[in-house]
Amino acid sequence: MSLQVRFITRLQKYSVPDTTLVIPSSSTNSQLEAILKGLLQQTTGSSNDFSRLSFDFLCLNQLIRSSLEEHIREKDESLLESIIEIEYIEKFQAPEPEDALMHDDWVSTCKSLGDTILVGSYDTKIHLWNNQGEHITSLPGHTAPIRSLIFIHSDEGEHEFISGSHDQTILIWKYDQNKNSVKSLITCKGHQGTIETLALQKSIFASGSFDKTIKLWGLEEQQQQEQTSTKECRVTINAHNENVSSIGWNSSNELVSCSWDQTIKLWNMDTIQSTQTFKCGKAVLSLDISPVNGLLICGFTDRFIRLYDTRVQEGYVLRSTFSSHSQWVPSVMWSRTSEHLFVSGSYDGLVKLWDTRSLKAPLYDLQGHEDRVLCVDWSVDQLILSGGADNSLKMFSFK
């Protein structure tokens, strides 16, 4: 059986004429790519070398992962009769494993900003690395394992960041790399449970804890330039019935929180009211909001990752479900620049790089961890970080 197809693209430099081709229905990605490259050769007429390039193909807004016929049959069989439009995009480059940074204990959280990598570990210390894999320093301060970290800013050797720990405190750090000294350390006390998650929005940050509450804290400059001080929270929200596992800012005045009580809640921060509640049926472990398109991905205990569109007022908020992990997904993170890409880390020891247009299979499996993956980070575009229970922080970069 053969199908009528037409190749379209948004890539200006690799455009092909708008002709209808007849290709066998059993064509897979590699065959499509060969056809396309032939077409390109014809169009440009030159002896441009396309062999280095590789393409991915979209049909019906989904990446083709099986044969073309199977792909279409899954969606809508009637389309087999008509001319099928296949969009091609440049294939996303595979990240290369670069380095593994070993720690003394489990790596529970990691964040990168600029050249600096910040690692929180179960040995109660915060470790600073640069992106070359050199250890800068270890900062003791907490008395219990660190669960969450966020960067405020980092420039010219001066790093500001926030850490949340099992010892029920949040520390706001100001670290001077050149002098190798902590300029100031503000302790935020108030939570009655372990700090599970932090989220920053301009000069405000929110923290979620096992004590079922979310607290809002200000980041305003301290009047006295003392080295250590303590801080009280601005607002406490009795948000959930159970552990608040992850929070994120949707916009400057909207917070999203998810919990073990199987709900995701949207909060209006002007009124401190819950505006929407989605019931999921499974404990939610992690969430992240895309800075590009505002979509929400969540990792669950039932090994699925789900994509939500919180802007929808009616109908299905759940857009799609990604199934490939075989264990809990305690960590997910969007790409900061691409609207389709995100990474996830799971207890099955794999980090997966996903395209939202491919539900059944990720783009790449990033292997390397020998135990559960506890955290992933993709704050810097060129660098994917993952930390796990094998005490290592893996770095994957794009050449």
Place this chain on the structure above:
Amino acid sequence: MTSIKRKNSLIENDEIDSDEEVPSNTIGENVPLKWYENHEHIGYDLEAKKIAKPVSAGKSDEIDEFLEKMENADYWRTVYDDLTGQNVTLTNEDIAVIQQIKNAQTYPDDHVYEPWVDTFSSEVMIHPILNTPESKASFIPSKWERLKVGKYLHAIKMGWIKPAPPKEDPLSSNSYDLWSDETRTNLPRSNIPAPKLELPGHHESYNPSYEYLLDDAEVEALKAKMESDFDENERATKTIFIPKKYPSLRQVPAYDQFVYERFQRCLDLYLCPRQKRLKANIKDINDLIPDKPKPQDLHPYPLVQSLIYEGHKNIIRCLTCHTSGQWLASGSDDCTVRIWEIATTRCMNVFTFEKPIVSIQWNPVLSLLTVATGSQIVMINPRLGENAKVLFTDEFIKQLAYESSSAATDDCQWVKTSDENDKYIRLTITHSMPIRQIEWQARGDYLACILAPRSDQSQSKSILIHHLSKGRSQYPFKQLKGAVQHVRFHPTKPIFIIATQHSIKIYHLLKQQLIKRLYVNTKWISSIDIHPLGDNIICGGYDSKINWFDLDLSVKPYETYRYHKRAIRCIRYHTRLPLFASTSDDGTCIISHCSVYSDLLKNPLIVPVKILRGHQIINDLSILDCLFHPTQPWIFTSGADSTIRLFTN
């Protein structure tokens, strides 16, 4: 009629007597006498001579009449006969007859019983009495009837005549059949008639045809067939009949097998079923399965193994979960207690003791992990969870009035440890006997403790209740029968449940009395648990039976399950969700859904929903303890393979 005839005949006789003077009249009865009124004669005699009209008789005047009346003594019995024109004097017999007729009496005479001549009898005689031929009309259908019927038919067709409306039963309007939908319960006995004996055939005749007679070879063959076809027992009940020929019936000898065959026949009759057995008419095997909801509709419940907590080096005997659902503590035969972070399987702390850990429980209120090891109870403040609670617990223990007391009994010693000496251990209670189980009351002030006395010691000292805030210990029961297996506190009321080997007893602690005694059908109880609402108890036994008791319903098990293949080690309810789990030595943990209704009329609905496997079986031991997560539909199981496994939905 006969009497009148008789009278006539009498009169005739009289006439015959006086025949000489009065000739008999021959005019007959059909000629009235008035025809002769104008004649000189009144009739004719036999010789057709005129009989002259008597002059005097009947025509005498009044005076003569009177004189006659006066003179004649028989005047009263003298009557005038019109027919002959004579006066007749009635005899005494005549008078008697007349008297009898007047009195409606029968005539005393044998003529009453004269033979009956059945003239018009039912018997058809060759000579009919009436010889008239049957009329033609009797053979022809009546024309008029036909016309009449035709008229009626036409009228019915035209609808002029309507059938009478059905008679309305006056009862039917406001009465009904009380038993109309009653099924017939007393079915008639369906007897089967006794099986009949086979009728004798020709070969059994005393004089059979020659073709029925057997020669020697055939007799031998018959015997051989008998040998081969039946075994010894069957052969005993069979006889071989060999046909024989006798010239006459007189020569037939007595049948030697007669008594034996009668006896066999009696046996057959007595063993033969004489009543039809009613078989249950089951068309579909699925009809036998009780109508229960499908497991798919009963989510959430634990489904898949998610996490494994590894670190112990020996059998893990006991588990307990912090009320927040963040921490899990486990006690093992390697003499260590480990505290785990549930979400990451991180082992947060290890406490090592000298003896294996038998029982472990978190205090429901304070931050005190209570560990039973050997004959000691150790209370640890693991410094996890709410900071305020951790500090409060330390303060609370510190301000307790006693330092180290031997309290009410000499059998146990309380020792407090301050935080300078040890970072975690706060309190130690030492007993003289090894401990089997500890159980906190829901408010966290009383700690029940089962001790294992030696067989020569009194069982009454096997339950000890410690009062934490007072630092006192007491034996609540003066006498106890049987070894105590398991105890539980009622979740809300001051009620204490004790499971001994064979029974469950429920005591009220304030009133100090036995409320109920449950009859268990397991041979040896291993574990019990009480439903968080407090009205249902489940009990598992070493003989792999699970009993569910509804305390409102009965003291006997509401349901008994036997779905485990080996001894049940632990049975637990979920504190929030309608679930319970049972673990067994066969390496399985079975999750059941149990809806309990507050409506007393509704029985609990129990549906086993999932079998969880994962633990290995080592030395006939597999899963020793199980524990539901306090909030999530998750279950922890601890096993002989020194791992704890978490199953999630």
